[in-house]
Amino acid sequence: MDLRFGDSRPTDEERAAVDALLGPPESSWEGADRSDADLRWARGGRAARDRRDLLLPGLHAINDRVGWIGEGALDYLCRRLTVPPAEAYGVATFYAMFSVRPRPATLLHVCTDLACAAAGADGLCAGIESRLGLSSGVSVERSPCLGLCERAPAALAVKAGDPVRTAVSAPATVDDAVLAARAPDSAPQEPPAAWAVPQAGDPALTLLRRVGVVDPAGLDDYRANGGYTALRRAFELGPAGVIREVTDAGLVGRGGAAFPTGRKWQATASQPDHPHYVVCNADESEPGTFKDRVLMEGDPYALVEAMTIAAYATGAHRGYLYLRGEYPRAVRRMRHAVTQARARGLLGDDILGQGYAFDIEIRRGAGAYVCGEETALFNSIEGYRGEPRSKPPFPVEKGLFGKPTVENNVETLVNVVPILTMGAPAYAAIGTGGSTGPKLFCVSGSVHRPGVYELPFGATLGELLELAGVRGRLRAVLLGGAAGGFVRPDELDIPLTFEGTREAGTTLGSGVVMAFDDTVPLPRLLLRIAEFFRDESCGQCVPCRVGTVRQEEALHRIVDRTGAAAAEDVALLREVGRAMRDASICGLGQTAWNAVESAIDRLGAYE
Amino acid sequence: MTVTPLGIPRRLLEFTIDGEAARVPEGSTILDACRAAGKEIPTLCEGDTLAPKNACRVCVVEVEGARTLVPACSRRAEPGMEVRTGTERARHSRKIVLELLASSVDLSTTPRVAGWLKEYEAKPDRFGPDAARLEEEPRIDNELYVRDYGKCVLCYKCVDACGDQWQNTFAISVVGRGFDARIAVEHDGPLTESACVYCGNCIEVCPTGALSFKSEFDMRAAGTWDESAQSETTTVCAYCGVGCNLTLHVQDNEIVKVTSPHDNPVTHGNLCIKGRFGYQHVQNRG
Ligand code: SF4
Ligand code: SF4
Ligand code: SF4
Ligand code: FES
Ligand code: FES
Numbered sequence: 001m002d003l004r005f006g007d008s009r010p011t012d013e014e015r016a017a018v019d020a021l022l023g024p025p026e027s028s029w030e031g032a033d034r035s036d037a038d039l040r041w042a043r044g045g046r047a048a049r050d051r052r053d054l055l056l057p058g059l060h061a062i063n064d065r066v067g068w069i070g071e072g073a074l075d076y077l078c079r080r081l082t083v084p085p086a087e088a089y090g091v092a093t094f095y096a097m098f099s100v101r102p103r104p105a106t107l108l109h110v111c112t113d114l115a116c117a118a119a120g121a122d123g124l125c126a127g128i129e130s131r132l133g134l135s136s137g138v139s140v141e142r143s144p145c146l147g148l149c150e151r152a153p154a155a156l157a158v159k160a161g162d163p164v165r166t167a168v169s170a171p172a173t174v175d176d177a178v179l180a181a182r183a184p185d186s187a188p189q190e191p192p193a194a195w196a197v198p199q200a201g202d203p204a205l206t207l208l209r210r211v212g213v214v215d216p217a218g219l220d221d222y223r224a225n226g227g228y229t230a231l232r233r234a235f236e237l238g239p240a241g242v243i244r245e246v247t248d249a250g251l252v253g254r255g256g257a258a259f260p261t262g263r264k265w266q267a268t269a270s271q272p273d274h275p276h277y278v279v280c281n282a283d284e285s286e287p288g289t290f291k292d293r294v295l296m297e298g299d300p301y302a303l304v305e306a307m308t309i310a311a312y313a314t315g316a317h318r319g320y321l322y323l324r325g326e327y328p329r330a331v332r333r334m335r336h337a338v339t340q341a342r343a344r345g346l347l348g349d350d351i352l353g354q355g356y357a358f359d360i361e362i363r364r365g366a367g368a369y370v371c372g373e374e375t376a377l378f379n380s381i382e383g384y385r386g387e388p389r390s391k392p393p394f395p396v397e398k399g400l401f402g403k404p405t406v407e408n409n410v411e412t413l414v415n416v417v418p419i420l421t422m423g424a425p426a427y428a429a430i431g432t433g434g435s436t437g438p439k440l441f442c443v444s445g446s447v448h449r450p451g452v453y454e455l456p457f458g459a460t461l462g463e464l465l466e467l468a469g470v471r472g473r474l475r476a477v478l479l480g481g482a483a484g485g486f487v488r489p490d491e492l493d494i495p496l497t498f499e500g501t502r503e504a505g506t507t508l509g510s511g512v513v514m515a516f517d518d519t520v521p522l523p524r525l526l527l528r529i530a531e532f533f534r535d536e537s538c539g540q541c542v543p544c545r546v547g548t549v550r551q552e553e554a555l556h557r558i559v560d561r562t563g564a565a566a567a568e569d570v571a572l573l574r575e576v577g578r579a580m581r582d583a584s585i586c587g588l589g590q591t592a593w594n595a596v597e598s599a600i601d602r603l604g605a606y607e
Numbered sequence: 608m609t610v611t612p613l614g615i616p617r618r619l620l621e622f623t624i625d626g627e628a629a630r631v632p633e634g635s636t637i638l639d640a641c642r643a644a645g646k647e648i649p650t651l652c653e654g655d656t657l658a659p660k661n662a663c664r665v666c667v668v669e670v671e672g673a674r675t676l677v678p679a680c681s682r683r684a685e686p687g688m689e690v691r692t693g694t695e696r697a698r699h700s701r702k703i704v705l706e707l708l709a710s711s712v713d714l715s716t717t718p719r720v721a722g723w724l725k726e727y728e729a730k731p732d733r734f735g736p737d738a739a740r741l742e743e744e745p746r747i748d749n750e751l752y753v754r755d756y757g758k759c760v761l762c763y764k765c766v767d768a769c770g771d772q773w774q775n776t777f778a779i780s781v782v783g784r785g786f787d788a789r790i791a792v793e794h795d796g797p798l799t800e801s802a803c804v805y806c807g808n809c810i811e812v813c814p815t816g817a818l819s820f821k822s823e824f825d826m827r828a829a830g831t832w833d834e835s836a837q838s839e840t841t842t843v844c845a846y847c848g849v850g851c852n853l854t855l856h857v858q859d860n861e862i863v864k865v866t867s868p869h870d871n872p873v874t875h876g877n878l879c880i881k882g883r884f885g886y887q888h889v890q891n892r893g
Contacts, residue, residue: 002776004802006793071794084777085793086802087770093782100794368784385781390661390681539761539781539788540662543700546707549739549786557735572733579703582676582696583664590675 003084005075014073017065017162021058022051022080031079051081053401055383059092060325060364067107067160068099083383094385094538096367097325105160106138108181109326110172113287114478115149115444117528118520119171124153127174128181138181144369144532145287146170146326149444149514150196150451156326157181166328190329193298196290198449198467206418206430206438207411208454211298216333219340222301228346230420234309235354237420239269242313246416248424250436254411255281255372256483256509256587258498261416264406267396268314271404278311278319279400279407281377282334285324285369286481287532288512291440291452292410296323296330299414300337304360306413308351309420311358314406318359322377325365334362369536373586374399374407376538387538388586411440411511431457435497439511443468445478446517455496462492464513472517476603480509482529483591485598506598522605523559526596530555533592544589547580551593558606566606573600622688629684637679637690638666646692649701649723651708652762653680654812656875657772660763664704665723669694676700702727710734711786712741713758716816716827739786745824748797751805751884753824756789758817765790765809765818773877778803807883811866811876820864833858841868844882849873851882862886 010018010031019025025032058077062069069092078085092098110128112121125142132138138157148154151170157180159165167184169176180187194200194212201212215221222228234242247262268276280303284292296303307319321338323331338360341347349357363381365371371380375389378400399405415437419427428436435457441464444450448469455464461477474489485506487494494504501508516525530552539545554573558566577593584590599605617632624637624644631640641648652663659680667676671689676697684690691697705724709731714720724731745755763781770777778801782791792801810818819827826832837858844851851874854866865883869876 006800074794084770084780084802086778086780086791089791089793089795090780090782094784385784390678392682534785537785539783539785540660540763541664542662542704542707542760543664545761545786545788546711547703550707550710550734553734553738575699576703576707579700579707583667583700583704584675585661585664 003078003082005079005085006071008070008072008075010072010076011066011070013066014062014070015076017061018058018073018077018080021061022054025080029079031076052083052383053381054081055083055088055091056363056366056380059088059095059098060366063098063366064160064164065162067105068101068103070100070102074100081383087384091383091385094368095325095365098366104137104139106181107158108132108138108140108177109143109146109156109158110140110177111144111146111148111152111154111156112142112528113145113149113532114482114514114525114528115145115288115450116153117525118445118516119152121153124155124172124174124177128155128177131174131178132181136182143326144535145285145289147284147290147293147324149288149290149442151191152444152450155180156328157184157187158328159184168329193294196294196451197298198451199453205454207295207414207440208298208452210302211294214299216298216300217336217340219301219337219344219346222299226421227301228305228352230417231305231308231312231346231352233420234312235352235356239313239315242309242420243269245424246313246419249419249427251412251415251419251427252435252498253408254415254439254511255409256480256507258508261408261412264396264408265310265314268316268404268406271397273397273404274315275318275403276314276316277400277403277405278307278314278316279374279377279381279405280307280319280321280413281372281374281407281409282321282323282327282330283365283372283377284410284510285326285365285372286483286510286512287529288444288478288481288514289442289510290444291442291511293324293327293330294452295410295414295440296327297333300330300333301341302414302417303334303410304337304341304347306416307360308347308358309416310406310408310413312356314404316406317357318361320381320400321360321362322371322381323362323364325367331362331364338362368538369532370538370586370588373588376586377407378405385538387540388588390585432495432497432499434499439496439508441496441511441513443513443515445515446471446474446520447515457497458500459496460492461487461494461496461513464496465492465515468513468515470515470517472519474515475518475520476516476522476599478512478514478516478595480507481512481514482532482595483587484509484512485594486603487598488602491602507594522599522603523555526599526605527552527555527559529595530592533588537588537592538586541583541585541589543580543582544584544586544592547576547584547589548592550576551580551596555596562606570600570606573597620684620686622684622686622690624690625692631684635684637668637670637677637682637684637688640684641668641679641690641692648679648692649705649719650680651717651720651760651814652764654764654814656869657764657767657812660767663708663760663762665701667697667700667704668692669697698727702729705729706731706733708760710738710740712760712815714760714815716758716819717760717814746797747821747824749799749805750821751880752807752810753819753821754790754798755817755819755824758815759790760815760817761788761790762814764812764814768808768812768877769803773875774804774806774808776802776804776806779809805880805884806878807865807880808877810883811878822863826858826863832863837863844878846881846885851878853878853882855886861890
């Protein structure tokens with residue numbers, strides 16, 4: 001590889017941001033001043049290239065400090081990591097949180113997604129824009145779901161600098177959001193995570209048991225509340241025993257695909273190739289989903305413990321926690337938890353004196369829904385564009401860095417803790433035969449008490465909505481998020497299980513339950529969903545790259561039409577939707593038409 | 608004649624294509640097997656010298672038991688697999704994919720595509736007159752080759768050829784995402800300010816004519832490009848000792864472009880700037 005770097009130089013600020021991450025450059029090959037030794041000494045090659053995975057953290061470092069990524073900064077980062085500038089440019093332009101053009105240091109992301117739109121996000125945006133005016137030094141950006149739907153409408157302010165400052169305003173008013181953008185440090189504190197859990201403190205809870213009960217910063221508090229008994233039990237059982245327990249418990253992945261977790265772990269554990277990796281997918285970006293955020297903010301050590309158990313069971317010594325970039329508080333809490341655990345011998349070379357080594361690295365995503373797809377997530381961590389890979393080969397065989405990898409989302413992993421403490425039979429007794437254990441649901445929209453709810457599998461949709469208290473006359477429920485489907489108000493007896501929703505011709509997906517009353521204009525909602533998929537398509541495959549655009553165009557054409565006037569476009573939507581589902585590379589394109597189809601078929605959206 | 612190096616003999620595996628038994632060497636793709644069985648399957652992003660990115664999805668086939676269709680160009684055949692190539696479902700997806708492509712980019716210089724559009728009864732116009740298109744001005748920033756991304760189907764072949772699969776120059780990349788994704792050099796500048804070494808290997812693999820010789824581009828613009836009047840002569844490059852094979856495309860006694868045979872076991876169709884573009888001295892007749 002013969003790399004060519006441009007002539008543009010980084011500013012002192014940009015250089016400092018990169019050096020803070022990578023350390024000072026060692027030679028002129030890396031961008032330091034030339035010394036005599038450089039004439040006889042070349043650096044680069046494999047050692048430098050092996051740091052390619054620092055590209056994404058490097059881009060974050062620059063973006064956090066300056067607010068955008070200039071040519072000189074990008075070239076300098078490339079020189080330090082021996083990454084071709086064209087590739088790095090391709091990576092930087094892939095993520096929504098980065099900009100390669102100058103922009104104001106402060107960004108105010110105002111969510112205009114489903115729950116926030118229903119809560120008046122449009123008016124909020126207009127109010128904020130008129131208050132801030134043009135020369136405020138704040139750029140207001142309409143954003144997809146910020147994962148704060150229980151407090152809709154939501155806004156997130158990010159002010160570049162050293163250190164970068166963030167402030168969340170939710171439920172946002174014009175005043176609060178403008179204050180957050182102007183002075184993030186003096187903006188009011190966010191309410192505790194437990195506010196998002198209406199059942200908080202209920203002793204019958206399993207997964208949410210500690211949220212609101214323990215101090216999320218306190219490791220001792222976590223241990224006093226039963227923390228780390230699961231890991232001790234894991235060491236007693238041995239790796240094979242842990243996998244047996246997880247398999248017997250009947251745990252399946254909570255991300256939407258519902259794959260048996262024990263089988264995945266077993267398949268990874270038995271791969272002869274090494275090292276093995278554990279990856280926790282905390283890139284929750286499905287509109288309407290916020291449970292992983294609440295878990296990480298309210299009970300961060302549980303995730304550290306669960307990842308450690310997963311690593312032990314599958315023979316991994318390194319884990320990556322890929323955390324959504326728009327979750328500043330969750331990032332802070334998880335960083336703190338990992339540091340504390342390391343300091344106390346619960347991560348590192350000799351965990352609990354058992355001679356087992358494991359450590360966790362936290363990686364921030366940068367605004368790309370598609371990175372929730374497991375192989376896209378690997379590419380993202382490795383410093384490539386977050387494009388899904390084609391499968392096979394599957395991650396258990398060739399995952400992160402081409403090595404056997406077990407990938408689970410936050411909710412799935414957190415289930416492992418009670419499985420080990422209560423034992424597989426007791427866990428499997430919760431829920432139904434086909435869907436065991438407790439399940440988290442993110443309820444938002446037209447309800448009195450939005451939030452994360454924990455119910456055993458098998459409760460009905462109606463029971464869940466009763467807990468949350470429907471507001472107004474229910475028109476439709478979106479089940480499973482943008483990739484899920486709508487159901488009618490007369491279908492509330494659908495049991496919330498994988499088999500029950502499948503039988504009813506819908507899906508549980510990631511556990512989103514969004515209620516819409518009859519004031520919500522359905523065609524606009526569908527348009528928003530279509531826009532989301534068009535924005536988030538990675539662009540790799542034709543059915544998704546162009547199909548999502550054609551879907552949005554057709555929905556635009558029929559936004560105010562019904563019946564015969566819409567029939568032709570509805571037929572077109574069906575044809576394109578079918579090809580997207582059948583021929584796209586990944587789940588994003590394959591599900592991009594689900595919600596629209598269900599609205600047409602179940603709700604009679606354009607009749 | 609080219610000499611194909613013999614590898615280690617491979618085991619044969621058995622599976623069925625459209626109900627008929629097929630035997631192919633281990634490691635073959637479904638597409639290899641289909642071609643061996645004489646089945647026509649359209650392909651765009653697949654290329655004989657590169658590992659396909661399977662991004663275009665025109666080669667999809669149905670595999671028994673698979674939830675979605677699978678790309679024939681990159682899925683390996685497995686023992687016992689039941690592949691169906693011409694089902695209504697597969698044909699539907701191919702047709703839509705062709706429509707989506709033809710409605711968004713200019714396929715006028717893409718070989719074979721007109722035939723497929725007809726065969727699959729694709730009607731790219733039905734997305735309406737306002738359907739988003741990639742209408743971009745051709746980028747002419749050097750004397751050797753032109754990038755006309757209004758014709759690009761984003762097959763990733765040029766990126767792979769310039770990057771780790773052949774050239775190792777990494778001058779170009781996919782940038783942006785979704786419908787806005789494009790091929791570009793760093794900072795999206797002109798080619799002359801990039802790492803490009805003008806080997807032209809990206810032009811060699813481009814399936815649509817989005818990348819073309821400046822000579823071809825100019826002649827097309829002038830209406831003088833006429834493939835039927837061209838002759839091709841394969842010879843040996845005289846610049847250096849490697850001795851790459853050159854195929855000279857000659858029209859009206861002028862070399863109009865230079866390609867290289869892909870089945871050459873040494874170069875696989877790759878050249879350097881001299882072999883690819885350094886032919887003017889031949890026709891300097893003063
Ligand atoms: S389906 Fe969409 S998101 Fe997935 S690989 Fe294809 S273009 Fe990318
Ligand atoms: S001409 Fe060669 S170096 Fe330049 S972009 Fe094409 S493949 Fe890369
Ligand atoms: S320019 Fe040509 S080779 Fe490159 S992606 Fe586009 S169509 Fe493919
Ligand atoms: S935070 Fe706005 S819709 Fe989720
Ligand atoms: S040729 Fe197979 S997907 Fe493009």
